[in-house]
Structures are given as C-alpha cells and as structure tokens.
Amino acid sequence: MRLGFIGTGTITHAVVTGMLRFGVSFERISLSPRNANTAAELAMLDERVRVCGSNQEVLETSDVVCLAVVPQIAADVLGELEFDSRHHIISFIAGVSLDELSRLVLPADRVARAVPLPAVAEGKGSTAICPADEVAKAIFSALGEAVEVDDERKFDALSAVTATMASFYAVLESQASWLVQHGLNYPAARAFLSGYCIGLAHDTAQTKEPFSAMVKHCMTPGGLNEQVHTELSRRGTYAHYNQALDEVMRRIKARA
Known part of the structure; x- marks a missing residue:
C-alpha cells in the first residue's frame, strides 16, 4: 500500500x-x-x-x-x-x-x-x-x-460525541480542584484521577454489556456511588449532555 x-x-x-x-x-x-x-x-x-x-x-x-x-x-x-x-x-x-x-x-x-x-x-x-x-x-x-x-447520519452522531473531550477533562479538573480544597496538592490529585480513569476505561473494554448495566454493578443500595448518581440524575446533569449533543448535531447538519 x-x-x-x-x-x-x-x-x-x-x-x-x-x-x-x-x-x-x-x-x-x-x-x-x-x-x-x-x-x-x-x-x-x-x-x-x-x-x-x-x-x-x-x-x-x-x-x-x-x-x-x-x-x-x-x-x-x-x-x-x-x-x-x-x-x-x-x-x-x-x-x-x-x-x-x-x-x-x-x-x-x-x-x-x-x-x-x-x-x-x-x-x-x-x-x-x-x-x-x-x-x-x-x-x-x-x-x-x-x-x-x-450512513452519514450515524457517522455525524459519532462525530458529535467526540465534542465531549473538553467537558470530560473539565469534569476531571473539577474533581481535582475539589481534592485540592481537601488538602491534596494538585499533582497528587491529578495522578490519582488519571489512574482512576484508566481503570474505568479498561473495565469498559473487558465486557460487552450495556453501560447501564455497569452503572448498576458499581452501585450498592444506599452506597456512595448510588448517592452521587442519584444526585446528578435529580439535577438533570445527564440530560444536559443530550441537549448539548443535540446542538452539536444541528451545527454538523447545517454544514452539510
């Protein structure tokens, strides 16, 4: 070639x-x-x-x-x-x-x-x-x-999802800043979160089960993961992602 x-x-x-x-x-x-x-x-x-x-x-x-x-x-x-x-x-x-x-x-x-x-x-x-x-x-x-x-409608949707890179890092930055407020220095907070994310990403590659099933697996009734997930769901955090991606799709379609 x-x-x-x-x-x-x-x-x-x-x-x-x-x-x-x-x-x-x-x-x-x-x-x-x-x-x-x-x-x-x-x-x-x-x-x-x-x-x-x-x-x-x-x-x-x-x-x-x-x-x-x-x-x-x-x-x-x-x-x-x-x-x-x-x-x-x-x-x-x-x-x-x-x-x-x-x-x-x-x-x-x-x-x-x-x-x-x-x-x-x-x-x-x-x-x-x-x-x-x-x-x-x-x-x-x-x-x-x-x-x-x-077809290109599906391709455009996958392209739109790649617009979440900055927000992904922004979530990590907010967590790192929170850890700093609780006494860690920033390099230690960053190192911990980087390794934590690698572990989570690795887990997604080890199974074909839906992400929704993985959400359930890591939550115990009344546990800490359930608490955070419930709070974010109640505030509409995940729905905001869908709305933002809808706006990206509109921009992509407007270029076509």
Whole structure:
C-alpha cells in the first residue's frame, strides 16, 4: 500500500505514528510539505516515510490518499489538485459530506470518511468510518477500535460525541480542584484521577454489556456511588449532555 497524506497536523502525526508502532503494512507513506516540522519529524521515524515537495506529488506517489486539512480550506486545497481514478480516498475532514468529497476528488470514486483521534498513536483510539471501507478498517482496527456505519447520519452522531473531550477533562479538573480544597496538592490529585480513569476505561473494554448495566454493578443500595448518581440524575446533569449533543448535531447538519 502506497499511502499519502494531504495535510500534516496532529491527526496525521497520530495515524502515522500508530501505523509504525503497531506494524500496519505499507510500502511507503508520502507526506505533504504543509507543517514542515511535523512532516520532517515523521520522516525521521522510518525510511519508508518521505516528505513530498507539493500536495500534487503526494497524489502522484500514492494509491490511498488521506485528506487531513481543516474544513475551512478543504475546497481550495483539493480544488487545486488532480486526482486519478486509481485513488482510494479516506477523508478526516470534519463537516465535508461524502457527496461533496466525491465532487472534489473526481475522477476518484472510492471515498470514505473517518474520524481518528490522537489516541490512535497509542493503539487506544476509536475511529468511526463511513461507509464500510476495507482499507480504512485495516488501518484503524490495528490502532484501536474501528466502528463502521452505513450512513452519514450515524457517522455525524459519532462525530458529535467526540465534542465531549473538553467537558470530560473539565469534569476531571473539577474533581481535582475539589481534592485540592481537601488538602491534596494538585499533582497528587491529578495522578490519582488519571489512574482512576484508566481503570474505568479498561473495565469498559473487558465486557460487552450495556453501560447501564455497569452503572448498576458499581452501585450498592444506599452506597456512595448510588448517592452521587442519584444526585446528578435529580439535577438533570445527564440530560444536559443530550441537549448539548443535540446542538452539536444541528451545527454538523447545517454544514452539510
């Protein structure tokens, strides 16, 4: 597989690093010159990874092309390029639909979307793929969990859920601040909470049971977990998440 990346930012860095770390098979990887420092850093990791002189050179030396530019410039960047019917396109560009991508990359006709997150560099990420795509699945199933969906409404919903990263860290920050108020120093509070979250995440990967069942398993009648869960439920905390995600979905649909 000759793989090329148009755009060399955080996600490209994570994907290429993960591919090298977990032995994803490829013949060569061609990187666009955009973000020269990141491209040069990746090229130093393996002799099969090279930085091209232009985005067009990336296309000329690749069969599978990953699009990793920001959505604001996607049409301008892709509009300057000459794609070929041999190209298999995997787009990481948020908010650009399959229909629009198909127009921008003609005559290429194999197009999929994916949402890899930075954790793929460590083989711990979840990547949504639409539609089912054997090449994208081969790459991302080696870098964590690859979830294929059959239409963009489901894909957009998975994309919306990734907007909870900041709020996830904000919850941890509120807990760390609470621990500091009770006498811990911040580094100790942070270290404890980081390990605590790793343990919880590990548990989710060890079972296929619904999260609702896991909620029940960790609560004893009248116990502390039940107390916090009941209090947050009573205040509508979880419902606020649904409302926030509904607003994200409206923004995503408005871009389509």
